[in-house]
Amino acid sequence: MFKTKYLERCDIKLAYQVFGEGNTEDLIFVPGIVSHIEHCHKFPGFTKFIEKLSKHYRVLLFDKRGSGLSKRIDHAPSLEERLSDIDFMMEENSSEKAILLGYSEGAQVSALYAASNPSKVSKMILVSGLPHSSKLEKLWWMPKLFKYLILKRRVDKTVRDWGKGFFMEKSLPKEFFKVMPTGFHEELSRFETDAIAPESLKKLLYKSGRHDVTPFLKNVKTPTLVVHSKDDRIVPYYLGKKLNEFIDGSQFLSIDGLGHSFFYDPKSLIITSFLAFLSNPKKVNSP
Numbered sequence: 001m002f003k004t005k006y007l008e009r010c011d012i013k014l015a016y017q018v019f020g021e022g023n024t025e026d027l028i029f030v031p032g033i034v035s036h037i038e039h040c041h042k043f044p045g046f047t048k049f050i051e052k053l054s055k056h057y058r059v060l061l062f063d064k065r066g067s068g069l070s071k072r073i074d075h076a077p078s079l080e081e082r083l084s085d086i087d088f089m090m091e092e093n094s095s096e097k098a099i100l101l102g103y104s105e106g107a108q109v110s111a112l113y114a115a116s117n118p119s120k121v122s123k124m125i126l127v128s129g130l131p132h133s134s135k136l137e138k139l140w141w142m143p144k145l146f147k148y149l150i151l152k153r154r155v156d157k158t159v160r161d162w163g164k165g166f167f168m169e170k171s172l173p174k175e176f177f178k179v180m181p182t183g184f185h186e187e188l189s190r191f192e193t194d195a196i197a198p199e200s201l202k203k204l205l206y207k208s209g210r211h212d213v214t215p216f217l218k219n220v221k222t223p224t225l226v227v228h229s230k231d232d233r234i235v236p237y238y239l240g241k242k243l244n245e246f247i248d249g250s251q252f253l254s255i256d257g258l259g260h261s262f263f264y265d266p267k268s269l270i271i272t273s274f275l276a277f278l279s280n281p282k283k284v285n286s287p
Contacts, residue, residue, distance in 0.1 A: 002017050002019070002038075002041060002047070003017065003018075004016070004017055004037065004038060004069060005017065005018070007088055007089070007092040009088050011071075012065055012071065012073075012084075012085075012088065013070060013071035014062050014063065014064075014065060014070045014071075014085060014088060014089070015037060015062065015063045015068060015069035015070045016037070016060060016061060016062035016063070016089060016092075017037055017060070017061045017062075018058065018059070018060055018061075018093065019050055019051065019053070019054035019058070019059040019061075020053070020054030020055065020056070020057055020058045020059050021058060022058070023054070023056065023057050023058040024058075025056075025057050025058070025098075025099065025122070026057060026058045026059075026060060026090075026093070026095045026097070026098040026099065027053060027057040027058070027059050027060070027098060027099040027100075027101055028059075028060045028062075028086060028089055028090070028095075028098045028099070028100055028101065029050075029059065029060065029061045029062075029101045029103065029106075030086065030100055030101065030102040030103065030106035030107075030109050030110045030113075031061075031062070031063065031064055031067070031068075031103060031104075031106050032103050032104030032105045032106050032128075033104060033105045033204060033205070033208060034067050034068070034192075034195040034196045034201065034204075035063045035064060035067050035068045035195060036063060036067070036068035036069065036191055036194050036195040037061050037062065037063050037068055037069060038068075038069065039068075039187075039190065039191045039194060039195070040061075042187055042191075043263065043264075044176070044179055044180070044181075044264065045263045045264040045265060045266070046263040048263075049262070049263040049265055049270075049271060050263075052268070052271045052275075053271070053274070053275075056275065056278070057099065057278075058093075060089055060093060060095075060098075062085065062089055064077065064082060064085050064106075065077050065081060065085055066196070066200060066204075067195055067196050068194070068195050068196075072197075072200070075203060076200070076203040076204040076206070076207040076208070077204075077207075078207070079108070079109065079112060079211060079213070082109040083109065083112065083113050083116065083117075086100075086109070086110075086113050090120065096120070097119070097120055097121070097122050098120065098121065098122065099121070099122055099123045099124065099125070099278065100113065100114065100121055100123075100124045100125070101124075101125045101127070102124065102125070102126045102127070102129060103127050103128060103129070103262065104127075104128050104129060104130075104234070104235060104260065105129075105130070105208055105211075106129075107126035107127065107128070107129020107130065107243065108129060108130060108131065108211060108213050110124055110126060110129075111124070111126060111129070111131075111213055111216070111217060111220055111224075111243070111247065112213045112216055114220050114221075114222040114224075115213075115216040115217065115219035115220045116216075116219075118219075118221050118222060121222045122222070122223075123222060123223045123224070123225075123277075123278055123281055124220075124222045124223070124224045124225070125224070125225045125227065125274060125277065125278075126224065126225070126226045126227065126240075126243055127227045127228075127262045128227070128228060128229070128232055128234070128235050128240070128260045128261070128262070129226065129228070129235065129239070129240060129243050130235045130239040130240070130242075130243070131212065131213050131214045131217060131239065131242055131243055131246060132211065132212035132213070132214060132239075133151070133208070133209045133210070133211070133212075134235065134236050134239055151206065151209045151210075152206075154205075154209070155202060155205040155206055155209065158201070158205060159198050159199075159201055159202045159205070162192055162193075162198045162201055163189055163192050163193045163198065164189055164192070165185050165186070165187075165188030165189035165191075165192060167192060168188040168191055168192060169185065169188055170233050170234060170260070171233070171234050171259060171260035171261060172259050172260070172261055172264070173229070173231065173257055173258050173259035173261060173264055174231075174257070174259070175257060175264065176259070176261075176264045179266075214242075214246060217243070217246035217247050218246065218248065220247045220248070220250075221248075223249070223281035224247050224249075224250035224251065225250070225251045225252075225253060225274075225277045225281070226240055226243045226244040226247070226250050226251065226252050226253070227240070227252075227253045227255065227262065227270075227273075228240025228241070228252075228253075228254065228255070229255045229256060229257065229258035229259055229260070230254065230255070230256045231256055231257060231258070231259055232258075232259060232260045233259065233260060234259075234260035235260060240252075251277065251281070253273055253277075255270070258270070
């Protein structure tokens with residue numbers, strides 16, 4: 001059974017959970033654009049996936065500042081603040097070096113952290129990640145105003161529908177809905193509502209939509225596995241390939257049918273590939 005704890009640094013308060021106490025090697029799950037560590041356990045497969053990891057590693061989950069059960073803030077966190085969240089988690093749990101499992105936007109953050117703190121990251125898995133927002137890089141020739149208007153249209157639609165469960169539903173693989181409990185769409189709506197308020201989400205999407213960590217990827221020397229599903233409807237597959245291309249020596253695991261997720265793994269194919277990489281970074285088992 002999981003227990004939610006809290007760490008405090010100045011005016012920052014982060015919610016976190018620890019699995020696999022007693023294991024000597026740490027693995028930190030770095031969340032995406034929004035998170036809620038207690039709601040996540042209601043997703044079929046999530047807790048089981050974390051528990052399998054925790055048989056080998058001490059697994060640390062946390063809600064980034066301003067999201068989920070962590071203290072709300074009046075602005076969208078910068079990339080530098082996201083890096084500080086990882087530092088706070090390591091300090092709080094006396095972790096000197098850790099594996100980073102970065103998911104979605106958290107893959108950006110993890111890659112930047114590894115580039116900036118090579119001695120603190122032993123290995124890294126980037127799932128459904130991206131170096132920058134999709135499509136906008138193809139419009140480099142456009143004036144900033146036009147690129148802003150394109151971003152605004154995308155953000156406004158997401159914010160307008162927030163709390164209806166559509167975003168979370170889009171992130172899940174189609175197979176997931178075959179096992180989804182009755183009324184689970186309402187759970188997806190509650191996840192969105194409890195994870196972050198629409199106005200805060202709006203600020204977050206505007207800021208994250210302009211993030212680009214591509215120039216820093218050449219500095220990543222950590223053994224890295226990039227994982228992306230071809231049917232990801234949130235972050236296009238080509239952006240996962242781009243992460244792999246720009247991180248020298250990284251491994252790429254191409255999968256299909258996982259959507260924008262990693263935890264729905266009824267045949268244990270994904271967890272097997274993760275554990276194989278973590279035990280031997282030069283070898284990746286294809287699911």
